[in-house]
Amino acid sequence: MMILLSLILAVSTCLPSEDAAGDVPELEVLDHYAGVWDVEMTIDPLDPNREGKSFRGEVEAKWSVGGRFMEQTGSYRLSEEGQPIVIKTLMTYDTDELQYHYWLFLSSGGVRESRGHWNEQKKTMTSTMKSADGDVTTTTADFSKAGEENWTIETRHADNSLAFRIHGKNTRRK
Numbered sequence: 001m002m003i004l005l006s007l008i009l010a011v012s013t014c015l016p017s018e019d020a021a022g023d024v025p026e027l028e029v030l031d032h033y034a035g036v037w038d039v040e041m042t043i044d045p046l047d048p049n050r051e052g053k054s055f056r057g058e059v060e061a062k063w064s065v066g067g068r069f070m071e072q073t074g075s076y077r078l079s080e081e082g083q084p085i086v087i088k089t090l091m092t093y094d095t096d097e098l099q100y101h102y103w104l105f106l107s108s109g110g111v112r113e114s115r116g117h118w119n120e121q122k123k124t125m126t127s128t129m130k131s132a133d134g135d136v137t138t139t140t141a142d143f144s145k146a147g148e149e150n151w152t153i154e155t156r157h158a159d160n161s162l163a164f165r166i167h168g169k170n171t172r173r174k
Contacts, residue, residue, distance in 0.1 A: 021067040026093040029118045029125070030070040030100075032143040033061040033091065039076065041168030053078070059087075059170065068092055102127055114139065134158030147172040 021027055037059045042052040059074030072089040086107035094101050100116040114137070116127030123144040129137045137155040149170040155163040 019063055019067050024068075024093055024095060026095075026100075026118075027067070027070075030091050030093070032123075032125070032141075032149070033070050033072060034063070036060045036173040037074075037149070037170040038173060039074065039168060039170050041076070041166055044165040044167065046162060046164075055079070057084075061089075100125065100127065112137075135163060137164075 039057040039059055040054070041057070042054045044052045055076055055078050057074055057076030059072055061070055061072040063069070064071040070091040072091070073087070075084040075086045077084050084107075088105040090103045092101055093099075097115070100118065102112075102114045102116060104110075104112040104114075106112075112129055114127040114129035116125055116139075118125050123142065125139075125141045125143070127139045129139075131137070135155055135157055137153065139151065139153045141149050141151040143149055149172075150168075151170070152165070152167045154165045157163050
């Protein structure tokens with residue numbers, strides 16, 4: 001068993017860094033997420049008489065699992081003294097359903113899954129998640145400016161009233 005484990009470790013350290021799997025060209029779109037990013041975001045208030053809450057973080061995304069998944073890891077602080085919120089996101093393209101799939105894992109224990117589509121003309125990725133109670137969360141990521149991702153996450157109740165909105169800008173460090 002130790003010999004097998006040692007062989008696996010030795011081979012894995014010799015492998016080149018991963019890129020998108022070449023047999024699924026749609027995965028190349030996820031290269032937009034790759035790299036190390038500084039994140040600025042604001043939670044928009046539901047009450048128009050209040051100011052939004054802004055905070056910062058960082059995120060890194062790279063190819064994993066044989067170039068089939070873009071793996072994103074990040075952390076954010078809602079306040080200077082608060083505990084960081086850690087996230088892990090896995091993204092891929094489903095060749096059967098012809099759409100992108102996203103799984104978000106939060107250090108608070110939350111798990112979210114959504115489906116998305118790429119608009120090549122606008123350079124935007126839009127994903128949607130529907131909850132059991134009828135809420136719909138839509139995430140739109142705009143990559144039209146080099147080195148930037150401008151995004152919005154909006155949740156609406158079944159009656160279409162706004163439940164939550166957050167927007168942000170990710171700036172690529174490298």
